[in-house]
Amino acid sequence: MQKIRIAEILLESSPTPFWSILKQIGVDEATGILPRWYPDWRQWRAYDPWDYVPLSNYKRMVEDAGFKLTVIEDNPPMDKIMYGLPGKEEQLESVARLIENMGKLGIQVWCYNWMPDGWLRTRTALQGRGGALTSGFYEEDLKDSPPRLGKIDKATLWRNLKDFLSFILPIAEEANVRLAIHPDDPPLDEINGVARIMNTVGAFDKLIEEFPSEYNGITFDHSIFSLMAGDLVSVVRHFLEKKRIFFVHFREVVGNKSRFEEVFIDEGVTRQFEAMREYVRHGFYGPFRVDHTPTLLGDTMSVPGYxxxxxxxAIGYLQGLFRAAVESLEGDTNNS
Known part of the structure; x- marks a missing residue:
């Protein structure tokens, strides 16, 4: 039976007991972050984290722990690229070095975003099921908060994204690294004058149509796309048919774009099983990873949601969904 490919994110700077547990429960791949801890690059600048030496050493550490490093979900500074500010050329060069080095090291997918102010949560100690700690976003919490980098409109963000992809896609194609853009989180039109553009299904269609390269694709975050569209299953099918889903974040939220809370994966309101059947039916087996889970009693977290x-x-639940989807489709074939 085909096995689901789970590439769980490793946030630690060195192996921990959690890494061993991941191996024990059947996780063989990893999503990595840039090794900013090796060496102290902010002080000495011997290497940047996206240079070959630290990235190669990081990959070796992950592989020695028994994982294949499949995805990098992190990036050099990109604020000047997004805003079109002086100094963007240096930032573009840093991104190019990252992609080139990922190619040399055989790391297949780069997950990036186009959010000038990043993904946002305004509350990180909410009480979820049974008192589990969880996070949420409430737009009203930001009503008096000024934009960190200044305001920017949709037209400027789109223009700068197109310029960015025109520059980086040929480098990614040469390096054999697929670019998987993450949706805006939360998928609002703007937050305090800072526009957001990757917040509708139509926006992703537009990006794919304007840049039809097979290296230009999506990180399909289930919770965020569920806030964009009423029928998540049809959206999964839509982008699978276009062959543009490169990486999947599987998680659940309840609420709407302006007010939502993260919940346990089994509390979700989306048709998870039908969505998983679409992945299997279209031959997409991963990489998946779980994301933003509540914190159970006695558990610890270094980053809220992780x-x-x-x-x-969540990983066990995801594995069960996948196996059920595979067996149900095999049953459909046998009964036809």
């Missing part, structure tokens, strides 16, 4: 026990629970 506790140990919560992710173990």
């Amino acid at each position: 506790s140990v026990l919560g992710r173990i629970h």
Whole structure:
């Protein structure tokens, strides 16, 4: 039976017992972040984290722990690229070096975003099911918060994204690295004068149509796309048919674009099983990863949403969904 490919994110600077647990529960791939801890690049600048030496050493550490490093979900500074500010050329060169080095090291997917102010949560100690700690976004919490880097409109963001892809896609094609853009989180039109453009299904269609390269694709975040569209299953099918889903974040939220809270994966309101059947039917087996889980009693988290026990629970649930989808489709074939 085909096995689901889970590339769980490793946030630690060195192996931990959680890494061993991941191996024990059947996780063989990893999503990595840039090794900013090796060496102290902010002080000495011997290397940048996206240079070959630190990235190669990081990959070796991950592989020695038993994982294949499949995805990098991190990036050099890109604020000047997004805003079109002086100094963007240096930032473009840093991104190019990252992609080239990923290619040399055989790291297949780069997950990036086009959010000038990043992904946002305004509350990180909400009480979820049974008192589990969870996070949420409430737009009203930001009403008096000025934009960190200044305002920017949709037209400027689109123009700068097109310029960026015109520059980086040929480099990615040469390096054999697929670019998987993450949707805006939250998918609002703007936040305090800072526009957001990757916040509708139509926006992703537009990006794919304007840059039809097979290296230009999507990180399909289930919770964010569920806030964009009423029928998530049809959206999964739509982008699978276009062969533009390169990486999947599987998680659940309840609420709407302006007010939502993250919940356990089994509390979700989306048709998860039908969505998983679409992945299997179209021959997409991963990489998947779970994301933003509540924190259980006695558990620890270094980053809100990335506790140990919560992710173990979500991984098991995801594995069960996948196996059920495979067996149900095999049953459909046998009965036809």
